Amino acid sequence: MALFTVTFQGDLVSHTDVLRLVMLSNTCRTSVQALRVGGRHVCRGLKTKSSSADAAQAAAAVKGKDTGDTMRPLYLDAQATTPLDPRVLDAMMPFTVGYYGNPHSRTHAYGWETEKAVEEARKEVADIIGADPREIVFTSGATESNNISVKGVGRFYKSKKKHVITTQIEHKCVLDSCRALEGEGFDVTYLPVKPNGIIELEKLEAAIRPDTSLVSIMTVNNEIGVSQPIKEIGELCRSKKVFFHTDAAQAIGKIPLDVNDMKIDLMSISGHKIYGPKGVGALYIRRRPRVRIEALQSGGGQERGMRSGTVPAPLAVGLGAACRISQQEMEYDHKRITALSERLINKIMSALPQVVRNGDSEQTYPGCVNLSFAYVEGESLLMALKDIALSSGSACTSASLEPSYVLRAIGADEDLAHSSIRFGIGRFTTEEEVDYTAERTIKHVTALREMR
Incomplete structure (x- = not known):
């Protein structure tokens, strides 16, 4: 195991610098732990091929010095994705190496131990939004969660209700899901927004009809950052007996959210927007009053039949850790x-x-x-x-x-x-x-x- 410590003129290196050090160098190739030992930040790597030159180049990059090689740009694109928090990676690593059982294998210890970790992660996701763990479904990300919400609810209730409401500034996956429903004979209302990007509640209320099954409005916009009046929207939808879905990919872990207080029926969550791994997300689906959906994919009936496919334990654990850390900080x-x-x-x-x-x-x-x-x-x-x-x-x-x-x-x-x-x-x-x-x-x- 290689170990190196980085300081600059006696100053401590920040958590940010340790993360950037890991990302800019090839020093830690297998496992990374950001620790504070004896008042100093260190980076530990397993099976490393580190050298003093590697460390010097990375250390210079942390401080923005040109080492002669092409520098990686500064990162200010947090709405596109976020770097993996080293603490999240620490939580994930055991389940990529030692605890590799299928969480759906119920006949031996390998499956039991992994299932326990997945269920703990499910609880951590639920806790950050005030939900019951049984209401959390693991998905591949917010795009899949949005597709399941819009298409799944629309198709399940289509015999009586074939009207959906959304806004003109939703994420493309929501807009495309609505257009797919239009191709199936649904009527979709695309609400305009004010010049500041906020919807008008009066226009939303006027748009709701007896055959409206779902309202889908994002919490925080991914391009301009505006935050919609989610609690007021939820209360309006509940009073009209219409299900309310919100894409919270840009809000989860950044602003307080409570699905019960805000009367949210479905919520989409993404892992890589909150310093978690890519390829995993979650969908909150309310149990009482119960929201029914038509599953989009067939298979083994995992996630209570709402999302078939083996849950990737390392990614689920990473999402849980990202939610726990985000809630704390x-x-x-x-x-x-x-x-x-x-x-x-x-x-x-x-x-x-x-x-x-x-x-x-x-x-x-x-x-x-x-x-x-x-x-x-x-x-x-x-x-x-x-x-x-x-x-x-x-x-x-x-x-x-x-x-x-x-x-x-x-x-x-x-x-x-x-x-x-x-x-x-x-x-x-x-x-x-x-x-x-x-x-x-x-x-x-x-x-x-x-x-x-």
Whole structure:
């Protein structure tokens, strides 16, 4: 087992630096543990091929020094994905190596021990949203959870109800699921939003009909960060006896959520948005009043028949650990991210004229900052800022040259929509990264405007 300790001029290396050290180097190849030993952070790796040169290069990268090799860009795209928290990896590792049993094998110890871990993870997911563990179904991610919710509820109740309501700014997988139902004869209402990105409750109430089976509205938007009035929507839907689904992929672990207080009937959760593993998510499905769904895939009937297929124990354990850590650190993370967000916005907007923040500035998640820079092409700015990982919109649609449909829905003109950049601040973002991003953005926006 190789062991190395990193310090800089006697200063402790932060948890963020340890994580970046692991990600930037090839030192820890099999297992990583971020520990605090004797007042110092260390990284331990099993079966490593470390060298002093590796450690020096990684250490220099942590502090942003050029070692002659191509540097990885700073990461400010937390809405697309988040890095795996080392504590999550610690929780997962035993179930990728030693405890490899199928959690559905009920005839021997290998299955029993893995099943116990999966059920503990199910409880950790349930706890962060105030649910019963029996209401949690493991899936491959929020996209599958959204598909199951929209199509599953719609198809189960289609004999009596064939109307679904959603908004114009939902994630693409929700919109595409609704369009699939339209192809099956359903009627779908796509609610507009106000210029700040928030829905009007009066329009939602007016849209509900006797044959409405489901309302699907996301908690926090993935492009502009606006947070919808979920509790009021839930109460309205419950009073009308309509099921309410929310895509909480961008909200879980970041803002407090309680499915009972908010009258939520179905909730989609993603692992990799909260510093957990990719390829796993969950779907909350209320038991009382009971929500019925038509399963989308056939198989062994796992997850109480709602999602067939072997539950990947390491991923489920990772999701549970990510939820537990996020619940414990939510208040601290939120305060810190809010401060970093305000720092970024103030620096940019005080130095540059004609910058528009897209979406409501109050009813929003602070880690998602979407700005439009007048007279600047967003793609040109992204290229100029190639040393910073940013996005011009959703990671699922950023390859498109068309302006964001979310920005069009809030009334942004085409030029401003084309000039938008999304800054994603997360748990491991530092003040230095925010300052560097602001300085580079100011520099390149000014230069691009002068070229016009």
